[in-house]
Amino acid sequence: MTLYDLRDKVAIITGSGRGIGRAIAIRLAMEKTKVVINAKRGVEEAVETVERIKQIGGEAIYVISDVSTREGCKKLVDKAFEVFGRIDILVNNAGVGLYALFKDLDEQLLEKQISADFRSVVYCSQEALRYMREDSVIVNIASLAGIKPLYGTSIYNAMKAAVIQLTKSMALELAERRVRVFSVAPGFVRTKMGLSYFKVLNIDPDEWAEKHTLIKRLIDPEEVAELVVSLIKIPSFVGETVIIDGGASLI
Numbered sequence: 001m002t003l004y005d006l007r008d009k010v011a012i013i014t015g016s017g018r019g020i021g022r023a024i025a026i027r028l029a030m031e032k033t034k035v036v037i038n039a040k041r042g043v044e045e046a047v048e049t050v051e052r053i054k055q056i057g058g059e060a061i062y063v064i065s066d067v068s069t070r071e072g073c074k075k076l077v078d079k080a081f082e083v084f085g086r087i088d089i090l091v092n093n094a095g096v097g098l099y100a101l102f103k104d105l106d107e108q109l110l111e112k113q114i115s116a117d118f119r120s121v122v123y124c125s126q127e128a129l130r131y132m133r134e135d136s137v138i139v140n141i142a143s144l145a146g147i148k149p150l151y152g153t154s155i156y157n158a159m160k161a162a163v164i165q166l167t168k169s170m171a172l173e174l175a176e177r178r179v180r181v182f183s184v185a186p187g188f189v190r191t192k193m194g195l196s197y198f199k200v201l202n203i204d205p206d207e208w209a210e211k212h213t214l215i216k217r218l219i220d221p222e223e224v225a226e227l228v229v230s231l232i233k234i235p236s237f238v239g240e241t242v243i244i245d246g247g248a249s250l251i
């Protein structure tokens with residue numbers, strides 16, 4: 001058995017200025033993968049991610065672009081190829097989780113949620129495929145919310161469910177190009193986005209985790225990163241979605 005070799009490969013991680021994306025980027029850099037950091041506006045956070053990677057001897061650049069638009073994805077992917085001359089891995093991680101009860105949600109929220117969480121996956125994957133050769137990997141970061149709906153985030157839930165289904169179709173069609181596609185579905189992770197949900201509902205996240213997970217805490221972004229990197233390495237893992245939720249879906 002030969003594991004997928006990450007050394008000297010080039011990975012783009014969308015939305016990697018902070019949170020899960022940053023943890024994935026750092027973990028890939030630990031495997032000697034060259035990484036392309038991306039954020040929509042957060043220049044300082046992107047710079048900090050690059051610096052952290054350089055501190056551990058890794059290679060990284062950052063590109064500020066909005067991946068909810070096709071132009072944003074094209075800019076990101078073109079820059080990655082221009083600098084590193086190849087693209088082997090794309091992690092479609094960028095996303096937003098907007099809270100609004102279904103009866104109240106407006107056109108603006110609908111548009112933003114669909115573009116940030118679903119169109120970004122389509123656009124960035126298509127743009128990256130222009131450069132990807134055989135033995136490339138696309139990872140889509142879905143959510144447990146795409147399987148077990150979260151109260152007050154109906155469109156987010158629906159988009160994550162769409163990403164899980166899209167992952168299967170992409171895997172099916174891209175197999176002939178030997179591009180492997182899979183997804184990961186986390187429960188609540190201790191990031192700005194994860195914590196913002198509790199803030200909106202005025203719930204203590206630690207009290208919630210005590211009652212609603214088997215591990216009695218939120219997940220750390222580094223744990224999701226560890227899972228993503230492990231799955232990238234396993235050549236037979238394709239098309240499916242792995243849940244990492246600290247047991248939340250069992251309760």
Ligand SMILES: NC(=O)c1ccc[n+]([C@@H]2O[C@H](COP(=O)([O-])OP(=O)(O)OC[C@H]3O[C@@H](n4cnc5c(N)ncnc54)[C@H](OP(=O)(O)O)[C@@H]3O)[C@@H](O)[C@H]2O)c1
Binds near residue numbers: 016038143187195
């Ligand atoms: N945290 C959780 O509990 C949780 C659970 C399940 C799934 N997830 C999924 O995991 C992914 C990452 O979430 P997170 O918790 O790490 O979020 P986060 O802490 O809010 O970080 C999101 C990152 O994505 C960037 N970003 C957002 N929209 C972007 C866009 N249109 N173009 C480029 N960059 C963009 C942000 O940069 P800017 O600030 O510059 O926009 C930031 O760097 C998302 O897809 C989310 O749905 C999260």
